[in-house]
Amino acid sequence: MKYHVPVLLNESISGLRIKPEGTYLDLTYGGGGHSKKILEKLGAEGKLISFDRDESALSNNITNNINLELIKSNFKFFDNHIKERGIDKVDGILADLGVSSHQIDKVERGFTYKGDTKLDMRMNISDSLDAVEIINTYDQEKLENIFFNYGNILKPRNIVREIIKQRDKKRILNNTDFIMILNQIFKKEIGYKLLSKFFQAIRIEVNDEINSLKIMLKKSAEFLNRKGRLVIISYHSLEDKIVKNFINKSSFSSDFKKDMFGRKEEFFLKVTKKPIVPSSDEVKINPRSRSAKLRIGERL
Numbered sequence: 001m002k003y004h005v006p007v008l009l010n011e012s013i014s015g016l017r018i019k020p021e022g023t024y025l026d027l028t029y030g031g032g033g034h035s036k037k038i039l040e041k042l043g044a045e046g047k048l049i050s051f052d053r054d055e056s057a058l059s060n061n062i063t064n065n066i067n068l069e070l071i072k073s074n075f076k077f078f079d080n081h082i083k084e085r086g087i088d089k090v091d092g093i094l095a096d097l098g099v100s101s102h103q104i105d106k107v108e109r110g111f112t113y114k115g116d117t118k119l120d121m122r123m124n125i126s127d128s129l130d131a132v133e134i135i136n137t138y139d140q141e142k143l144e145n146i147f148f149n150y151g152n153i154l155k156p157r158n159i160v161r162e163i164i165k166q167r168d169k170k171r172i173l174n175n176t177d178f179i180m181i182l183n184q185i186f187k188k189e190i191g192y193k194l195l196s197k198f199f200q201a202i203r204i205e206v207n208d209e210i211n212s213l214k215i216m217l218k219k220s221a222e223f224l225n226r227k228g229r230l231v232i233i234s235y236h237s238l239e240d241k242i243v244k245n246f247i248n249k250s251s252f253s254s255d256f257k258k259d260m261f262g263r264k265e266e267f268f269l270k271v272t273k274k275p276i277v278p279s280s281d282e283v284k285i286n287p288r289s290r291s292a293k294l295r296i297g298e299r300l
Contacts, residue, residue: 006033007289008233011276012094013037015231015296019046022091025082026050027075027216029058034094039065049082051075053124074124076215079223089225095216096233098292099123099203112199116176121203131202135172140164150210150238151201159185175199200236213239217246221267224299230268235291240275247297268297 012034016024020043026035029052038048046067052058053074071081075095082090119131138146143160147153159182166172166181182198183189204210220230230247234240242252247268251257256264275293283290 005286005289006031006037007096007098007286007292008276008278008282008294009033009037011294012096012231012233013041015271015276015294016092016094016229018042019091021045023047023087023089024049024092025078025090025094027078027093027095028052028097029070030096034096035068038094039067042067049078049085049087051078051081055125074212076212076219078216079219082223088223090223090228091225092229092231093220093224094231097209097213097239098233098235098288112175114175116174118174119172119178119202121199121206123207127206129206131206132171132173134202134205135163135178136167146201146205147198149201150204151197152237153197153201204238210238210242213242214252217243221250221299226299228299229271230297230299231294232296233292233294235293240293240295243295244275247295266300269300271296271298 016038018024018038018041020041022042024038024042024047026038026048027050029035029050032050035048035050042048044067047069048065048067049069049071051071051073053072055072058070058072069085073081119135121131122129134143134146140157140160143163144156147156147160153159162185163172163181166184170177172178172181178198179190179195182195186194217230217232224230232243232247234243245252245254247270249256250265250267256266259265272295275295277294278286278289278292
């Protein structure tokens with residue numbers, strides 16, 4: 001079994017517009033598929049630094065190319081690592097924001113609602129906060145906010161109230177415990193589409209994904225060379241909206257970022273007016289790619 005099938009591989013590498021002598025960052029190494037393709041286009045003077053917070057991803061070194069350096073880190077800290085190496089600017093930054101197939105399929109990692117496994121969902125297993133902690137200790141307001149903001153659960157109040165009532169009787173440890181509670185709340189066996197919203201919301205909170213994404217995007221504008229490319233693959237509307245607004249408006253809202261004199265601050269030229277999505281052939285080969293959206297910005 002492959003560690004992870006790279007999504008929108010050719011489209012994302014083409015979007016980077018790689019220079020053989022350039023310096024590039026792959027912020028989500030995963031199975032190494034995107035990194036391998038970047039290395040194929042680099043010359044002897046080129047450099048690729050790839051990051052992943054998951055130790056198991058970095059142990060999956062698919063190449064011994066001397067142009068590649070692997071670093072275990074959350075991508076929001078990429079600036080610290082490149083500055084330590086004397087790098088002030090890079091020519092391209094790639095991030096695939098999806099959970100890897102390896103993380104989903106390895107049931108003990110607790111990302112999946114299939115089977116029977118302890119809830120975990122940590123991308124970095126050395127982090128202290130996991131899904132069990134969130135479900136069993138967060139108060140009513142915090143759980144409501146997570147489900148509403150990260151899972152698009154529109155009326156979470158009564159759902160959360162019942163979850164709290166059930167956890168007071170018995171600690172919620174496994175995915176099957178949580179699913180059984182949801183089935184009782186909805187008075188039916190809920191479908192995978194709705195179930196995935198709850199699991200997505202908890203996973204985002206466990207890994208601080210939205211905050212990390214925003215920090216990384218801000219830093220990308222600072223560390224990209226002029227005409228350097230920012231290439232981001234997202235998988236749900238919340239992520240995509242953040243990426244879209246940052247590339248198009250240089251902010252995380254629908255309005256342009258402005259300086260103290262009211263002048264628009266523009267970081268990027270949008271290369272993709274609409275997101276690039278996987279072809280029907282790619283979705284057939286890799287069904288998990290179906291929700292992917294690729295956006296590309298070029299540093300002004």
